[in-house]
Amino acid sequence: MRPTVLCFSGLDPSGGAGLQADIEAIGQSGAHAAIACTALTVQNSQQVFGFSATSKELLLAQAQAVADDLPIQCVKSGMLGTTENIAALADFLRARPGYLYVLDPVLVANSGGSLGDQATLVSAFAELIPLAALITPNTVELRALTGEQDLERATQRLFAMGAQAVLVKGGHEDTPDFIRNALYIDGELASETQCPRLPGEYHGSGCSLASYIAGRLALGDDLKAAVHHAEVWLFGVLKNAETPVPDGQKIPKRF
Template sequence: MKKVLTIAGSDCSGGAGIQADLKTFSAHGVYGMSVITAVTAQNTQGVFAVEDISRDVIAKQIEAIFDDIEVDGLKIGMVSQVQTIEVIAEKLRHYSPETVVLDPVMVSKSGYHLLNPEAEATLIKDLLPLAMIVTPNIPEAEVMTNMSINTLKQMEDSAKAIYQMGAKNVFLKGGHLENEATDILYDGQEFSYYSSPRIATKNTHGTGCTLSSAITANLALGYTLHQAVVRAKEYITIAIEHSLSIGKGVGPTHHFYTLYKKAGLIK
């Protein structure tokens, strides 16, 4: 069984962060492990508080995994403090995992800023060059590049700018554009485009975490980057199509819909 690690924040409501990552790993048949960087008080209506885990405990968590278990894939999510980013980068340079997916979680769907400007700069400087692929959405790409993105051409320009920052591959998600949701993958030479119909639901809590985790799991399973993106897109589309109306706000996706259907738990 492939072993996949997520380094991210905890979502007590279970729809995003570490909880979404582990559910996604399980749905893909890989063994999920976690390093928690922060504990958040959040639900379907927003993020209300964040308490960061100390640098030392984050370091010890990473060491505990890598000193004992082979890591076939690694996803990095919410890393909100400079010292958190620095210690993760330090440990990754030491252990040198091959497959690193960076999801630059900067702003929650409710508008809660999870990174301050100094931490944003540190993430770009220290973590971006260590990742096989970075997966920003449009608001995150706008923060990273200081560019306004309203068209596919502007997405391409932004992806090129992020690549120039040291990213090996840039997967820019286009869900925030008004028309058909088109994502783009840029490898420094050419673009690949991934379009999907927009699904009429408000329940999209944790979609970014889930998609990046699905890419990580598929890479760990041996798929090429293009194949991993295609399979991850298929997975998140089904999860959104069958999303769950849980809570009073933006509900979560259904991480186990396909498995539940095969098991006869749902019709």
């Protein structure tokens, strides 16, 4: 069987982000996706209206059932929603040190709306940061996680908190013509990419990128290669994204 990525993520009824984005992106990477659902959300491609988090007991039961059955090589997390779920995932990972782990530190959806109390989640994420082979914050999340406004200081602060590698995503920065991403490994800049900024906003781009990276890691790519493959793939699916509402957020066309 193909190597498996186990994703801890929430259900987005629109199919743009969350667990459906994970499944589609990991499938496109060549790996198999399994899901431990962290929350049911009420949202569409434009807005988050609310959510109900899975209990930590149910979350761990889902993950354990998959771990007993499938060849997991990598774990990826997106929306976790509660500090209890963050702690449960940390326990799950510490018991399985052989799993690679990609942490997408989701705090607020691009479509707007809270996915948990941000200050509380930021504090809880400190437990997950040292367990991750890669952390994929956008610059808003990076500043929130570290309390630093300068991006270089913020990135180095993550390494001081125990990070192994960080992919800083620049889509939220004020660069109207391009987006710059920077991959740091062990505190050093390992690679830097720049692509044209496509028009509009996208629902689920961060989920898609992190999940594709996780899929490539599960298949055996090294970190730099996994990130490169994922960035190339993501640019293509965003170029072909679909627009459900005029002038609204677009949904990446992952197939």
